Amino acid sequence: MGKVRVAGFSLSVDGFGAGPEQSLEHPLGLGGPDLHKWFYPTRTFRSMIGQEGGTDDPFAHRAMEGFGAFIIGRNMFGPIRGAWPDEAWRGWWGDNPPYHAPTFVLTHHARAPLVMAGGTTFHFVTAGIEQALALARAAAGDLDIKIGGGVETIRHYLLAGVVDEIHLALAPVVLGRGEALLAGIDLPRLGYRVTEVVPTALATHLVLAR
């Protein structure tokens, strides 16, 4: 059975995993893009947006490739809140999203699966995080499952005690406001210890495991 992992998740010095006021214009919240400066120059990111070249960053590679399934929150899928007005919104990423695997979207509002190019199918799960994880495990087989985000989704899975490994990219920025990833979450008490630290100019990479 594969691992359940948080990977490539960027965090500000003041603890925010996204800026405030997410919207169509600001998918990462205000100031959110600054969190990911380590990621933009990488080959992994550039291929996600259809560009060539880039740096070979092992943490970027580990953050996006080789997963058998993804789980993401409703807000990571899009800016729409409440019931789906129609089926026009198909994610932030265009026709070929960067997941290339079954991707389970947590939502309170049912919707038919959405088959995209490149191997990504969005499945909308209304029965909660345990159900989404069970479906992801069935889809992933022996491959790992990534809890993709956002902040609230990761917090739910951390507190449920089902995440095996967490890779955080600690960005040297302060956002001031936003979505706090670890507030009230005691990682050592949940059994996590630091297993890897790699400082770089654009982020310090930290891996925690249980």
Add this chain to the structure above:
Amino acid sequence: MGKVRVAGFSLSVDGFGAGPEQSLEHPLGLGGPDLHKWFYPTRTFRSMIGQEGGTDDPFAHRAMEGFGAFIIGRNMFGPIRGAWPDEAWRGWWGDNPPYHAPTFVLTHHARAPLVMAGGTTFHFVTAGIEQALALARAAAGDLDIKIGGGVETIRHYLLAGVVDEIHLALAPVVLGRGEALLAGIDLPRLGYRVTEVVPTALATHLVLAR
């Protein structure tokens, strides 16, 4: 006039500047010593505890040397809470504390100044943070003033808008519980921006200034 600086202040990934449950046995709180692993090998720290040798770390040097006055909170001076039972407690540091300058201790309980070896005199200030800063400025002349800590003291001075520069040593550790330095404090809104980032194996150093 010198600057008012926070310097060499260590912070965990989950935002804590000290562990929980400070006591005589745990001056830095439970787990607190792990925050300062970057500091222990330095010549600056080793000389503070009467030892020779050590690494030449510019951030350690900047964190302790050249200040004209220090301001620290009552808990940083000692584990005693409430009224002073007597004058027996003379700080955590023995006869020759590492400050070597006038050091103003915020407290609600008056006490006569305490002259130590090596140039440190502890002055106990009961009239609040503005009064302590005024006294420190008078004592420091053209030299900088360090807001030494702990967490509550730094928070008070940040929110008062009088800190010119903040150097944080971001330690690759999670504490789970403790004293949160930045919770509810919006550094960008207070005018701070990142001016320096130096990643090292034991900590990522971040300087913010206004």
